[in-house]
Amino acid sequence: MRKKILILLILFSILISGFLFAENNFVDSNFNDNNLNFIENNSFLEDYVCGVYFTGIGCPHCADIDPYLFKNSNLKNKNLIIIEYEVKVKKENTNLAIFYDQIYESGFEIPFLIIDKNNTYYYDSIVNNFLNKDFNNIKENNCPFPVSVYEDGAISFNNLNLNKLKGSPVIWFKDRALEKVDGRFIDSNLLKSLLIDQNIDNLFKSIDYNNLKNKYLFISGEVVFFDNAISLNGWNFYFNGAYNILNKNDNITNNSKNDNITNNSKNDMGIFNKLNLTKLLLLLLSCILILVLIFFILQNQLKIKKRKVEKTKIRKKQKN
DSSP: OOHHHHHHHHHHHHHHHHHHTTTTTTSSSSSSSSSOOHHHHHHHGSOEEEEEEEETTTHHHHHHHHHHHHHOOGGGOOOOOEEEOOSSSSSGGGGHHHHHHHHOOOOSSEEEEEEEETEEETTIIIIIIIIITGGOOOOOOBOOHHHOTTOOBBBOGOOOGGGGSSSSOOEETTEEEEEEEEOOOHHHHHHHHHHHOOHHHHTTTTSOOESOOOEEEEETTTEOOSSSEEEEEEEEEESSSOOOOTTTTTEEEHHHHHHHHHHHHHHHHHHHHHHHHHHHHHHHHHHHHHHHHHHHHOOOOOHHHHHHHHHHHHHHHHHH
16 A cells, blocks of 8 residues: 555656646647838948847746846947747747757757857856857857748848748847737838838838837836837837837827737736746645655665564574
């Protein structure tokens, strides 16, 4: 009977350990495969370092790195473009991680930043090794894309057609961000000009847009607020600074995509907190089970010793 109890306790402990280990990986088991021409300007002549970053709202490690990448004022002096794929709320991005792993062997533990086939950075190394060291030795690179994510594969940012990007990326540059919200087409050079040009006032005179009510983007653990936010054809553009945009269209529209992310993010954070409590309870239960196992093992050893002692005594009596 006691042996059966011991076996059950051991199996239960293994199951709990497996659950706790699985919670550290972001990829769900239920992957689903179905899940105007503008004059080029000097900004397109500059060199950019481009990286693809996988993160997730509710991921504790991501909450350490996301604010450094997206809110750090020191990065405003760097020509660093980050193409972010969030996987916890935007489930359509999870499949892309498989394609990246096949080509870049990046794995599935977020956060990670891919620069090229030889350089993928995880957790603290994103800041300590890439931003503080390796970045200074890179003048430019191709944005790392498998052909399953971008049909032409790895390509420089200047030649990148943003409309062809799979999934729902957010593209960050200094204090600006472009968020893809659906598959509609808009001139890619316009989008890149909005993202990287120093003076974008003239662009607003030539395009149709709606002002967004929600001027923020969620990142893991925090929110990034902007001075301005507009909705274009299939993209949302977030940026800081004083620009003449309200005179173009005074109709403030709700940012439905960001509203969904907001609600999902709040739910996700609530779930994340519950999961943390669940993990804690399971961890405590595991400790109790381990102590019980140790108790049974010690008890069993004591009984074995007693039996040996008794047998020794019996043998001595028989000899006498």
